[in-house]
Amino acid sequence: MSNPTSPNLLGHLFSSWTWLMAWRDSRASRRRLLFFSCSIVLGIAALTAIGSLGVNLERALEEQAKSLLGADLVIGSRHTFTAEEEKMFTEIGGEQSREVSFPSMIHFVNPAGARLVQVRALDGRFPFYGALETDPPTAAEAFRKGGGALVEQSLLTQFNAKVGDTIKLGELTTRVAGSLLKVPGETVIFATIAPRVYLPMSDLPSTGLLREGSLARHRVSFKLPETVDAQKLVEKLKTKFDENRLTHNTVEDRKRDLGRSMDNLYSYLNLVGFIALLLGGVGVASAIHVHVKQKLGTVAVLRCLGGSIAQTFAVYVAQGMALGLFGALLGAVLGVAIQAALPQVLADLIPFEFEFRTSWWAVARAMSIGFFICLLFALLPLLAVRRVSPLAAIRVSAGSQTSSRDPLTWIVAGALAAGVLGFALTQGRDWRVGLGFAGGLALVFALLAATAKGLIVATRKFTPANAPFTVRQGLANLHRPNNRTLLLLLSLGLGTFLMSSLYLVQQTLLTQLISSDRKDQPNAILFDIQPDQREGVSNLVHSLKLPILDEAPIVTMRLNSLKGRTVESILTNKNSGIPNWTLRREYRCTYSDRLRDSEKLIAGTWPLKTNGTDVIPISVEDGIAKELQIGLGDEVIWDVQGVPMKTRVVSLREVDWRRVQPNFFVVFPPGALEDAPSMHVLVAREIQRGIRTVAARNGERIPQRVRHRPDVNPANARHHPRTDRVRGSVHGDVHGGDRTAGSRGRVGDRAFPARAGKHSAPNARCVAPADFPRVVRRVCRAGIVVGVDGWLAGDGRGVGDFRVRLQGQLRANRAAAAGRTRRRADADRGHGLPHEPRRDDSSAAGNPALRGVTSVLPAARWKEKPASRCRTRGRCKGFFADALMISQKRDRRSRGRSSPCGGRGPSPRCGPGRGICADRIPSGSSQTLFGWRRSWPCGGQYQY
Amino acid sequence: MNPSVILEVKQLTKSYPNGSGMLTVVKDISFQIESGSSCAIVGPSGSGKTTLLGLCAGLDQPTSGEVHLAGTNLGALGEDGRAQVRNESVGFVFQNFQLIPTLTAVENVMVPLELRGQKLVRDEAVRLLERVGLGQRLGHYPSQLSGGEQQRVALARAFINRPKVLFADEPTGNLDAETGHLVIENLFALNASLGTTLVLVTHDMELARRTQRVIRLKGGAVVNGE
Ligand SMILES: Nc1ncnc2c1ncn2[C@@H]1O[C@H](COP(=O)(O)OP(=O)(O)O)[C@@H](O)[C@H]1O
Ligand SMILES: [Mg+2]
Numbered sequence A: 001m002s003n004p005t006s007p008n009l010l011g012h013l014f015s016s017w018t019w020l021m022a023w024r025d026s027r028a029s030r031r032r033l034l035f036f037s038c039s040i041v042l043g044i045a046a047l048t049a050i051g052s053l054g055v056n057l058e059r060a061l062e063e064q065a066k067s068l069l070g071a072d073l074v075i076g077s078r079h080t081f082t083a084e085e086e087k088m089f090t091e092i093g094g095e096q097s098r099e100v101s102f103p104s105m106i107h108f109v110n111p112a113g114a115r116l117v118q119v120r121a122l123d124g125r126f127p128f129y130g131a132l133e134t135d136p137p138t139a140a141e142a143f144r145k146g147g148g149a150l151v152e153q154s155l156l157t158q159f160n161a162k163v164g165d166t167i168k169l170g171e172l173t174t175r176v177a178g179s180l181l182k183v184p185g186e187t188v189i190f191a192t193i194a195p196r197v198y199l200p201m202s203d204l205p206s207t208g209l210l211r212e213g214s215l216a217r218h219r220v221s222f223k224l225p226e227t228v229d230a231q232k233l234v235e236k237l238k239t240k241f242d243e244n245r246l247t248h249n250t251v252e253d254r255k256r257d258l259g260r261s262m263d264n265l266y267s268y269l270n271l272v273g274f275i276a277l278l279l280g281g282v283g284v285a286s287a288i289h290v291h292v293k294q295k296l297g298t299v300a301v302l303r304c305l306g307g308s309i310a311q312t313f314a315v316y317v318a319q320g321m322a323l324g325l326f327g328a329l330l331g332a333v334l335g336v337a338i339q340a341a342l343p344q345v346l347a348d349l350i351p352f353e354f355e356f357r358t359s360w361w362a363v364a365r366a367m368s369i370g371f372f373i374c375l376l377f378a379l380l381p382l383l384a385v386r387r388v389s390p391l392a393a394i395r396v397s398a399g400s401q402t403s404s405r406d407p408l409t410w411i412v413a414g415a416l417a418a419g420v421l422g423f424a425l426t427q428g429r430d431w432r433v434g435l436g437f438a439g440g441l442a443l444v445f446a447l448l449a450a451t452a453k454g455l456i457v458a459t460r461k462f463t464p465a466n467a468p469f470t471v472r473q474g475l476a477n478l479h480r481p482n483n484r485t486l487l488l489l490l491s492l493g494l495g496t497f498l499m500s501s502l503y504l505v506q507q508t509l510l511t512q513l514i515s516s517d518r519k520d521q522p523n524a525i526l527f528d529i530q531p532d533q534r535e536g537v538s539n540l541v542h543s544l545k546l547p548i549l550d551e552a553p554i555v556t557m558r559l560n561s562l563k564g565r566t567v568e569s570i571l572t573n574k575n576s577g578i579p580n581w582t583l584r585r586e587y588r589c590t591y592s593d594r595l596r597d598s599e600k601l602i603a604g605t606w607p608l609k610t611n612g613t614d615v616i617p618i619s620v621e622d623g624i625a626k627e628l629q630i631g632l633g634d635e636v637i638w639d640v641q642g643v644p645m646k647t648r649v650v651s652l653r654e655v656d657w658r659r660v661q662p663n664f665f666v667v668f669p670p671g672a673l674e675d676a677p678s679m680h681v682l683v684a685r686e687i688q689r690g691i692r693t694v695a696a697r698n699g700e701r702i703p704q705r706v707r708h709r710p711d712v713n714p715a716n717a718r719h720h721p722r723t724d725r726v727r728g729s730v731h732g733d734v735h736g737g738d739r740t741a742g743s744r745g746r747v748g749d750r751a752f753p754a755r756a757g758k759h760s761a762p763n764a765r766c767v768a769p770a771d772f773p774r775v776v777r778r779v780c781r782a783g784i785v786v787g788v789d790g791w792l793a794g795d796g797r798g799v800g801d802f803r804v805r806l807q808g809q810l811r812a813n814r815a816a817a818a819g820r821t822r823r824r825a826d827a828d829r830g831h832g833l834p835h836e837p838r839r840d841d842s843s844a845a846g847n848p849a850l851r852g853v854t855s856v857l858p859a860a861r862w863k864e865k866p867a868s869r870c871r872t873r874g875r876c877k878g879f880f881a882d883a884l885m886i887s888q889k890r891d892r893r894s895r896g897r898s899s900p901c902g903g904r905g906p907s908p909r910c911g912p913g914r915g916i917c918a919d920r921i922p923s924g925s926s927q928t929l930f931g932w933r934r935s936w937p938c939g940g941q942y943q944y
Numbered sequence B: 001m002n003p004s005v006i007l008e009v010k011q012l013t014k015s016y017p018n019g020s021g022m023l024t025v026v027k028d029i030s031f032q033i034e035s036g037s038s039c040a041i042v043g044p045s046g047s048g049k050t051t052l053l054g055l056c057a058g059l060d061q062p063t064s065g066e067v068h069l070a071g072t073n074l075g076a077l078g079e080d081g082r083a084q085v086r087n088e089s090v091g092f093v094f095q096n097f098q099l100i101p102t103l104t105a106v107e108n109v110m111v112p113l114e115l116r117g118q119k120l121v122r123d124e125a126v127r128l129l130e131r132v133g134l135g136q137r138l139g140h141y142p143s144q145l146s147g148g149e150q151q152r153v154a155l156a157r158a159f160i161n162r163p164k165v166l167f168a169d170e171p172t173g174n175l176d177a178e179t180g181h182l183v184i185e186n187l188f189a190l191n192a193s194l195g196t197t198l199v200l201v202t203h204d205m206e207l208a209r210r211t212q213r214v215i216r217l218k219g220g221a222v223v224n225g226e
Helices: A009-013 A016-025 A030-069 A083-092 A139-145 A153-158 A188-193 A201-207 A230-243 A251-304 A309-346 A360-386 A407-427 A431-462 A469-479 A485-513 A531-543 A567-572 A580-584 A622-628 A691-701 A703-708 A774-779 A797-816 A821-831 A859-863 A865-869 A879-884 B049-056 B079-089 B105-115 B122-131 B147-159 B177-194 B205-209
Strands: A073-077 A095-108 A113-123 A133-135 A149-152 A166-169 A172-182 A196-200 A217-223 A247-250 A524-529 A548-562 A586-591 A599-604 A616-621 A635-640 A643-655 A666-668 A679-684 A784-787 B005-018 B021-034 B038-042 B064-069 B090-093 B165-169 B197-202 B213-218 B221-225
Touching (some): A030 A251, A073 A230, A083 A217, A095 A201, A133 A139, A139 A172, A139 A196, A149 A153, A149 A166, A153 A172, A196 A201, A251 A360, A309 A360, A407 A431, A431 A485, A548 A580, A616 A622, B021 B049, B021 B064, B021 B213, B021 B221, B038 B205, B105 B122, B105 B147, B122 B147, B122 B177, B147 B165, B147 B177
Parallel strands (some): A113 A196, A524 A784, A586 A666
Antiparallel strands (some): A073 A217, A166 A172, A524 A679, A599 A643, A635 A643, B005 B064
16 A cells, blocks of 8 residues: 655655644644753753864964974973083074073062062073063063063062062062063963062072072973974984983973863863753653653544654654754854853963864754754653554543553663763773763663662552552552653652762862862971971961871881892883882881871781881882782882881772872881981861961061071072081972873872971971962862971981981891901991981890891992982972972981982982982872863973 | 445454453454445443444454455554555544644644645635534634534544545534534535445434444444344
């Protein structure tokens, strides 16, 4: 039998009658349908705006790539460039511009104020591409000719200072030449943590801030001739760069990094949009469900009058499509409007200008995603139309077949699932995340469906017959035929789930970045407190009525050997699989018998107990243990500032590094390290008045010092009365945790200032960001570090004691071993240190920690050894950490505690030994908002 | 088969599963209706009249037995095939009118032809509506029409596709006597002028007597095939 009408759905969708009928049929429900189509509008608007933003950003990135770096090639170092390096620079050619940067205190004279800033001394025409934006605009050029300093605008606002005011940087008194608005390729966010101050290079010497050994960052920027390809040049020189520990950055690198950050931001926002869309979809499904229920009679009549299944179905599919199309259109319009506003909203987050241009591609993409998601959601209830029996026209009770038996239901559900999965997979770079997202959604869906089914069965079975009428009727509605229990539970439950998970994601992202407003969370860390200062600092903190939340002693050490293999041998073996940073790094360990609340014991025993043998039990953080390929029972020998210490891993801990509190890779038992040179950190919470109070109060105690000692400056050395060697450094001890696949967001270490020596004068070092500009406050309340360099009492006794006792112990051990006279001579030579022992050697003999330590480096060797193992790797990871990482080199007198040196082997710059730093005080996190992690807009350029 | 037979029912049985056993609603019914004739199916409520009508019109499928409608064995057709037979050969008048509430009177009447894919059918619909006396109510929605008017619109819709058989299930069941009478007059007038076979389900014996033949049902079985 031939049918004049087309037989399939698609055919009917192209029939004008279908649309006419759909239009007529919608008469009574048009407004309601349009209203429900609005539920997808927000989702589509978000996708449109975000998609367009992505395209705009990408284009801007492409267009402005060069100005993102300001040069073709930037080479950086933590040391002043050597002659050999200078020669290389000359060979590279092109135009050069130099920059030396370090943190220091800026002092405003009137009104008075001081603040940690990042000083950048500039020579040459940097930036070659783009420009320093200043107010007045002429200041960008004027300051280079000795016209003063460019000071971050936020800083001027904060201190109520203006252009022309006098400022002091170290010994230099100069004036504000202009306020700094923008540096190409850097975001405002970055600047709020460490406001930037530009000086002409010619003024640098007169600040007196940079002396031999000071750790500063040196940069040389190149504008290469057109013919030179920066990327190829870098490839050619890569080994040379690596040998000399030079960092290098090209426009391509920068573009890639920024692109990656943008990807993350983009993916996150896109996910938000998509979730909104899915929620809208659930709303549409729910609305269509009701709509279809009302239309069953009409459908039955149409079938009775001879309409085919496809024909009647097409009428309602047409309605669904119209609804989706309307929603998509409205969403696109709204999205385009929103997107026009985005550049302003994001201006502070994105390190380059970008202009708004509607990307029609993005609009089309969002619309089609929205349309199809909406249609699929609408189809689920619409499929019921196909199952309506014409018999229903003559007999109301004629039921339709249940949806779960309709194979098409499963096909549509499958398509929906595939759509969600497809979208999730294309968002992140990691398919597992996408899979997790889709899987989680499916799981919730299944759970909700099961709950609904359970509810239906339960109410049917267990409604008490003698319950009041309303209760019985109410409950019966849950299970009687045509109930909407499943649908309502699904839409409400899924909606709640999506909203709360979005909220959770946001919270997670924020808490990763931010310390917290919660009462028990620290927001102030005082570091570099010497053992004999502890009481004083505690009292001070108490007197300020700040709760002390945590306290930890810190002893620095390096790895000597793992499971019997020396670090050197492991390092030479390229296939060891152990990342170099874990071997070379300076471990800042503590000793304790209690677990912090950020720690969880996952294997082994706790608390650690020294058991009288020569091997000290230690607890190692799980992640680093995996990196080092050590486990329970493995032996690790540490080089505790020149003294070997044999330990055994007896416990593994999991550590939540995101907490703003001291956390440690390695914990020793009490009783092992007490005599080692140490410093303390103290974690407090400033309740109301802001960190500034601490800073200010400390400031009150130290005005003389500030005035009389230009070197009261975290970047600077402290001039030690007894030696000429003065070193100060700022040290960004950031290890490359994120290069390790699967590792938790390793937070950039915060290196703590090592004391230069003990001074009798009280001296507090404070780092206190005061008024954060709005942007930052909006995004985060930053975890702040307040450093107190405290009451330095100048005799270095602690160091001496420990070392003397160690030496004594070693000697005793060696004496016991026959035929070791040569070694003994070495040891003796090593003894010739500035600190003469004041205690009797025998006092150390009872130290169980040292007993039996025989595999010892000849003491003399520590003069050179540590230097060659010094580590300077570090990149811009911990965002806050970077801004505030401060450390100091040791002066010669206490060289046993040494400094974070340039890591370039024995050299005048690099004294023996290493700095004393807290191990990874998390900064709030490097795993920052939107996952901008490795590539926070500072692009890895700012490392200290 | 006699070509003049438009509807033939052979040993038709319909049962529904009923708790443990089966409830047989239509029991082994056989009859033939000749083209152009009229026939009433009468019986008390619950005797299976509507069920039988549904089976004859191909709205439902029998448990056993055959229905031949306009020369087609309905049992051999699928859902869409039967729909097409209905569209081409069958008209319906329901007890509760079953107009589509979102369509005006004239649009309701047009539907059967439009479902065929025919266009420009409005004139025909208007003519039919005029014949049932609703020429002034073309643009009214069912909710704006009285029961009798609605049923007359339904009549116009039932006849617009020139059906071979018109099935009417208690067309006056929901109407008062006077209105019902008017509807019946319209029904018979249209039937006569178009030569349609009429299968009328009713429990109104008066009405049944106006048809050429009466089939009495009781408990699902034919009591007398007159
Ligand atoms: N889907 C069904 N399931 C079970 N019984 C049904 C079903 N449809 C109809 N019946 C029963 O069939 C019998 C005949 O119904 P019906 O044909 O409507 O009778 P009438 O139209 O003569 O009043 C009634 O008793 C009715 O309860
Ligand atoms: Mg009936």
